[in-house]
Amino acid sequence: MPLYRISIGTPGEASHPDALKAAVAEFFSMLIFVFAGQGSGMAFNKLTYNGSPTPSGLISAALAHAFALIVAVSVGANISGGHVNPAVTFGAFVGGNITFIRAIVYWIAQLLGSVVACWLLKLATGGLETSAFALSSGVTAGNALVFEIVMTFGLVYTVYATAVDPRRGNLGTIAPIAIGFIVGANILVGGAFDGASMNPAVAFGPAVVSWTWTNHWVYWAGPMIGATFAALVYDNVFIVDSTHEQLPVTDY
Template identity: 85%
Template structure:
């Protein structure tokens, strides 16, 4: 990828009203997503006694995350681009669609949104712990890393195809639902193995609130590697220098 597509940004960008509004939008979108996603698992456990580990619990988690992400992306799309994921934000940076400083600003807002959602869930449920992501029995760190890389590649590739590509046309209308669908589908695949995070913020919030940090690095390294590969592949093969244009923040 040509170096000129990478932009650091200016110091004043972090305090620009539009950048701050975008960060606030990412905070609330992440709060909505994590509250619904984590909350669905907690609710299922409450009514079925650890039923989240059953096939029906996996399906319920996939549907809850797909629906919640569809909404979270939609409500933030016109303000921040509706990233709702540090890996998506990093992929946008790698493809030259946002500056490093704005990327960091988004990351801070996304992580704080996830933590806030988990704290609110703990408060609302009378002290129940939000479940930290963990590897299932028999699943190695290497297995989980591959799962996270491949699943996040699919997610960020979908983001590029439906939301970033300048040639997307009317396809951009279905971007939020396509993004929600790929996350729900990936949870059905990887949920039984490593929880299917695909999102460092989604795994970070529960880890902070529960104090459980086992294998946390996997849920950062995997998504960031997968996002990088997806951005480089799509940007260089399908967008290219002839069609590349820096997009407004509302379009990632």
């Protein structure tokens, strides 16, 4: 990947009206996504009186996250690109589609959106626990790291194929659906092992509100590594310099 496409940006970019509007869009998209995703898990626990996880619960979580992410990406696409994930933002930076300064602005908004969503859930449910992501019995941090790398690779690879590739054509219209579906599918695979985060912000909000940080690093390292691999692979193998164009922020 040519290094000239990676851009740090300028300090003034962080306070530019367009960047601030994009940050607000990321904040609300993340709030929508986490409120529905984390809330579905809390609702299941309430209905089962905090019973053991079941296949139906896993399916419910996958559907809730898939549907919520389709909406969250769609409503933010025209303003911020609808990243709704610090790993997706980092993947966009690695591919030269967003500056590092703007990525930091997005990360702050995404993390705040997740924290606020979890606080609102705790308030609305009368203080029910917003459970932090955790490893299942018999799953090591190394196992979870591999899960997060592979699952996030699939997610960011899908983002590149449907939303970033300049040859995407009409495929871009279904990008939010494809992105939501791959997240839902990955939850069906990894949900029983490490919760299937694929998103540092999704793990960060519950960790802050419950103040539980055990193995939290896995939910940052895995997605960031997976996103980097996906961006490098897709950009170097499938997007050639002759057809690659710097994309506007609304297209990631």
